[in-house]
Amino acid sequence: LAARNISTASLTALYEKHGSTLAAYLCCRGVEFASAEDAVQQLFLKLMQAKVSMPEEPLAYLYRAVRNTSFNLRRSTRREVEMNEAENWLMEPEGRAEEVLSVQAALRDIPQEQREAVFLKVWGGMTLQEISEVLEIPMNTVASRYRYALEKLREKLHPLTNGGSYARTRKRSE
Amino acid sequence: MQGQENDPNDVEQYLKTFQLRQVRPLEICSEQNRRATASWWEKGLTTMRIPKLAFGVMLIAIIALSSGLVMVRARAGAATGRFLELKYRIGPSGLAHSGRVDICVMRVDGSQKGNTCDFVDHGREGLLLVKTRLTGKVDESAQLRIRAKYIPGDGDTEVDYSEALFKDIPEKVLPLEPSAKREFEVAGLGKIEVEGEYLDHIPPLVYRPQETLDPNPKEFRIVAPVLVRDNQVIANADGSSIDTGSPDATLMLYVPGEGRYLISEVPFESAVVGGVHLGKITFSLESHDYLLLTSMPVTVSEHVWVKHEPSFKPSEHMTRQSDARDDRVMFLVRSLKTLEQEKIGH
Numbered sequence: 164l165a166a167r168n169i170s171t172a173s174l175t176a177l178y179e180k181h182g183s184t185l186a187a188y189l190c191c192r193g194v195e196f197a198s199a200e201d202a203v204q205q206l207f208l209k210l211m212q213a214k215v216s217m218p219e220e221p222l223a224y225l226y227r228a229v230r231n232t233s234f235n236l237r238r239s240t241r242r243e244v245e246m247n248e249a250e251n252w253l254m255e256p257e258g259r260a261e262e263v264l265s266v267q268a269a270l271r272d273i274p275q276e277q278r279e280a281v282f283l284k285v286w287g288g289m290t291l292q293e294i295s296e297v298l299e300i301p302m303n304t305v306a307s308r309y310r311y312a313l314e315k316l317r318e319k320l321h322p323l324t325n326g327g328s329y330a331r332t333r334k335r336s337e
Numbered sequence: 338m339q340g341q342e343n344d345p346n347d348v349e350q351y352l353k354t355f356q357l358r359q360v361r362p363l364e365i366c367s368e369q370n371r372r373a374t375a376s377w378w379e380k381g382l383t384t385m386r387i388p389k390l391a392f393g394v395m396l397i398a399i400i401a402l403s404s405g406l407v408m409v410r411a412r413a414g415a416a417t418g419r420f421l422e423l424k425y426r427i428g429p430s431g432l433a434h435s436g437r438v439d440i441c442v443m444r445v446d447g448s449q450k451g452n453t454c455d456f457v458d459h460g461r462e463g464l465l466l467v468k469t470r471l472t473g474k475v476d477e478s479a480q481l482r483i484r485a486k487y488i489p490g491d492g493d494t495e496v497d498y499s500e501a502l503f504k505d506i507p508e509k510v511l512p513l514e515p516s517a518k519r520e521f522e523v524a525g526l527g528k529i530e531v532e533g534e535y536l537d538h539i540p541p542l543v544y545r546p547q548e549t550l551d552p553n554p555k556e557f558r559i560v561a562p563v564l565v566r567d568n569q570v571i572a573n574a575d576g577s578s579i580d581t582g583s584p585d586a587t588l589m590l591y592v593p594g595e596g597r598y599l600i601s602e603v604p605f606e607s608a609v610v611g612g613v614h615l616g617k618i619t620f621s622l623e624s625h626d627y628l629l630l631t632s633m634p635v636t637v638s639e640h641v642w643v644k645h646e647p648s649f650k651p652s653e654h655m656t657r658q659s660d661a662r663d664d665r666v667m668f669l670v671r672s673l674k675t676l677e678q679e680k681i682g683h
Contacts, residue, residue, distance in 0.1 A: 178363045187357040200360045207363055254356040266355060285352045317348045 277312035557586030608642035
């Protein structure tokens, strides 16, 4: 991969664009939101101080970096690796608090590998190829995990999607 | 709904309607990180709980006190180690020297420098010169080699103190245990008894270990003199010179570029009177105020008489080669009569 020196301004822009997603990704891997937020900030500040070379497409690099951070956080804090029930890493739109809880509960109930695939695809906006680079697994494996995850989520979120806000959204979009 | 249930993208679209929690701006954390990576002194300054002035004063006090301790150690270190104090007692056959005790100290820590010990005893009937060197040491037993020479005559006999003086005198080997007494014979004088004692420092007055702070009535003592003129130090010397019997005991202090100062217990021609108080002598000469400081009280007298001779040069008057140097401070306490001679012996 071609590498380039990345400026502080570029890193700041990257943080503003992807910081929240990176922090949520750590939450998705079982880290509390506050710790995830700190970890992402520290990562960007270290990158600024070290003036490291980064790939032309730095997103996969950043996700791998925070993913490694989550391993370290787990080692250092020995905290529960499952998603923290008390932590909401999704915003709560007005009138949809229960939905948020349900979605997070549904995500928590599926295996972490599948959850990661869904998170990176839905909120990370990545292609399956990009996800395979982040997770360092074959793309077919990513596709399988993603498919299995959606099937399980469809099952779990069915009451919401039938007549709930999901249905309303669909109708509006039609 | 059948079609919807088979379309996984419906779930994906539904999930996308939920926004992620936003992280705080990077700048906020940036300041925190700057503090985290700040140097230790920056951290110290920002977290200091006592006034900075008080901290600064405390720091200066610590440095000053620790420097003081180092200076004390350095001063002590210059004369600490292992030393052998030798006392030479001249036997009853030693005529006028009989019963006198001469003392010298040598280093015994294995270094070549300082492991010798020489002295000259000026008696009324002659001079006794003794050279001692340490050639070995087993446990506490010191192996000494001594050469001694007695030269009959009066105390002012001129002597060349070079090695040639001892060339015909064989070295006597003398093993010496601490506190044990040994004897050796000196031609023309008789037996000399030697006694040794190990010390961990050099006494301030090597040759006069029994010296008291209070001078006895016949003493005139100058120890490590410092001469100050109008608040400026013009001479600062180590060592000591003491006269114990001359009624006209006088200090000759030579300062390079300044000539010599004669400071005597008795009045003499062209001299001005000065005051004595313990180790301080004050006088005024040629519109200058002088202060002579010494490490011990000088004399029991309350007055001295002082004369300045700017043209004096040791090279023109001192007979002993080591004293005949014009480029360094030199001082000597002798009788006024001796110091006023054209040629001055030791």
